[in-house]
Amino acid sequence: METFNVEAVVLKTDDFGDANRVVTLFTKEFGKLEVNAYGCRRARSPLSGATQMFNHISAELSHGTQVDTLREADVLHFYDITRDLNRLAYASLFFEIVNRMTLPRQADVETFNLLMNSLPALSTRTPKIIALVGACQFMETSGVQLNFSRCVHCGREIVGDAAISLIDGGAVCNACVDFATESRPYPVGLRKTFATMLEFDWRADTKLQFNSKQLDAAENFFVDYVHSVLGSALKSVNFIRELEALKL
Ligand SMILES: [Zn+2]
Structure with missing residues (x-):
């Protein structure tokens, strides 16, 4: 049996059978991998502690005919995220975006590093801000990035309040707004919010402050x-909305 080792972040887990779990790992070496962890939901399984979402782990895997199998795993770092529902909801949003927008077996150290950088912040700082900064930076490298600072129709730099279109791929200046598809308002405050998110340096760990209206936008x-x-919709959004409704 041929085995190989990876360093990974646990992106998602799905239970199957009596005691098994499909664990979606984002590995440093191979990008996203879905692996089967047999028996890991039994209390005494050596895999039970490691196969929790948001863990940073080292793992030994073996090749399967269709899906690889998790043989051994050690927790390199546990992040205290799941105890606080708001933290869990926003960390799940960011992880779901990364999971849904990446393909398996595409090595991507940049995304691995982004996940690694986000985890300490998701466990200690305002989770909504950190999740959105993570999502913003992830999309910038995911091949579906939007243009936040220049008009997607004429290329001019955006000044002041403008519009933005998801379908057209970003900002639209006031001169081109009539040609835009389903545009929505793009106030200066939102543009500055995106710029701050894109520029945020995780190592510098600077203070992040946003106007709550712009953050919601x-x-x-x-x-x-x-x-x-x-x-299709993101599941974690329903979770976030349910928590918001409870606070009313
Ligand atoms: Zn324009």
């Missing part, structure tokens, strides 16, 4: 955009 924008690219 950014969230709606990303959720709608991912929805339009995938053609």
